[in-house]
Amino acid sequence: MRATIMLDVGADIAEKCSAVAGIPVDVKNPDGADIQIGMRDFVPTPHLKLVQTVSAGVDHLNFRNFSDRVLFCSNAGAFSDSVAQHAFALILSSTNRICRFNDEIRSGVYRKDLVHTLYGETLGILGYGGIGQSCARIARSLGMNVLAYTRSRRDDGYVDRYADSPEEVMSGSSVVIIALPLTTATRNYVDRKLLQKFRGNIIVNIARADIVSKGDMIAFLKENPGVMFLSDVWWNEPNVELPLPENSVITPHVAGISQESMATALMRACGNVKKYLEGKPEHVVNVKEYL
Amino acid sequence: MRATIMLDVGADIAEKCSAVAGIPVDVKNPDGADIQIGMRDFVPTPHLKLVQTVSAGVDHLNFRNFSDRVLFCSNAGAFSDSVAQHAFALILSSTNRICRFNDEIRSGVYRKDLVHTLYGETLGILGYGGIGQSCARIARSLGMNVLAYTRSRRDDGYVDRYADSPEEVMSGSSVVIIALPLTTATRNYVDRKLLQKFRGNIIVNIARADIVSKGDMIAFLKENPGVMFLSDVWWNEPNVELPLPENSVITPHVAGISQESMATALMRACGNVKKYLEGKPEHVVNVKEYL
Incomplete structure (x- = not known):
């Protein structure tokens, strides 16, 4: 061989x-x-x-x-720990407004504002494989509760509760991380119907762009300016179509690299x-x- | 009463x-x-x-x-968990280049670059009180080792090793978090002598600006462009003097607010x-x- x-x-x-x-x-x-x-x-x-x-x-x-x-x-x-690190880099730079504060101070504007503490809030995870598990571990260290939806549950001590449906994750979490593999079954999995259940303020995609319905997500972000969409992936990357939704933060598929x-x-x-x-x-x- | x-x-x-x-x-x-x-x-x-x-x-x-x-x-x-969250918001937005990537993509430039995985690296903590402890807990969830220097050691399971001196923390860590109270004894604690021991790439101050010698830090950052200084505090805030060092990220004393x-x-x-x-x-x- x-x-x-x-x-x-x-x-x-x-x-x-x-x-x-x-x-x-x-x-x-x-x-x-x-x-x-x-x-x-x-x-x-x-x-x-x-x-x-x-x-x-x-x-x-x-x-x-x-x-x-x-x-x-x-x-x-193989990349679970680094991808999970990237997920929380996206989340924490958003909750703690790092980019905005730094830009303001560099332009001479010293303006305090409230940051968003995650302690006590719930992280929802769609797809609980290796990446989901690493995300759950970090979430717990930040004092978050973890609610996961998966086909194959595992008892690793990081999940507080498994949800019976993806809808339950969307309605019961303030932050949701999408960590599903892209298969024929998961293409456009996060669509208008699922998004309408969301009651939180941050959705993170560190999986594949096509798990989320592009049209439905763009419409949802327009209708819900208080929701942030943080994504390491984008449809038709690297040909990202401008302008991008204001309430989004995008990185060029670097999680884990x-x-x-x-x-x-x-x-x-x-x-x-x-x-x-x-x-x-x-x-x-x-x-x-x-x- | x-x-x-x-x-x-x-x-x-x-x-x-x-x-x-x-x-x-x-x-x-x-x-x-x-x-x-x-x-x-x-x-x-x-x-x-x-x-x-x-x-x-x-x-x-x-x-x-x-x-x-x-x-x-x-x-x-009282604010340990939220301050520690801010410390890692600063660290992760830097290691994973969130602000730069997002700015580039919004201006039409889709450029991949390596991110910096913290897994297996050492976090050094100067001053291991409540904030230090919360930082250590998050670091462990990211797969980091924790090296702390403190007057009063505690056996909480988050510290891998206590250092005998602040110099040992500086020379043995890739990321150092300053989490000391500002007293007459700690004013200008982080000075040229201590900074010269540093072999890592990120220093974070989520304590008080005057724990760090301003002149020594500014000179150190000029001499070491590969080191990032991430700080929620700045000397003479809110009157921050421009221009700021390029290899720094600054937020307006909001950790915990x-x-x-x-x-x-x-x-x-x-x-x-x-x-x-x-x-x-x-x-x-x-x-x-x-x-």
């Missing part, structure tokens, strides 16, 4: 990957390789048995180009290749959910 | 305070009152026995105007009045430290 990394990495990195995976690993050499490790640009060769992504999400892959015999494994959870997290994620992906070789692969993708 | 609140609050609030303190409480009526509760504007009347601040810090009070027989109690810890936290802090102050009446006042100020 041989694996190849479909990314621009040096021979030193490939060597480390080889040590973790337990088989020879080279770089960008898919011909005859049994396993391809990378973000995208996977090649459907006859030999291919496993595609192991370094990314957590797999919605960007063209599954139809590959034979049914190819197994796909995601790297779910740090030097440290990329290196960690690649090694984690190689660790899963080893598990595959041992017959116990994790994060096996149910391809049907993406077709 | 009678207490009076030296703040513009309604009779309904005074009634709630009375219920908590267990004695009659009125508003802005210091003549003959035994106890004054407020932020500042305390009056040295002959009857006065106790000054109970709603603020956590007491460095702004003119202790010399009052008789030695007056007891001063602070409200240390939220509607929720002010109401909670007032009730907490009244709770301490009750403890005083029972002979067990907490947070008694050692006035000598402020003269």
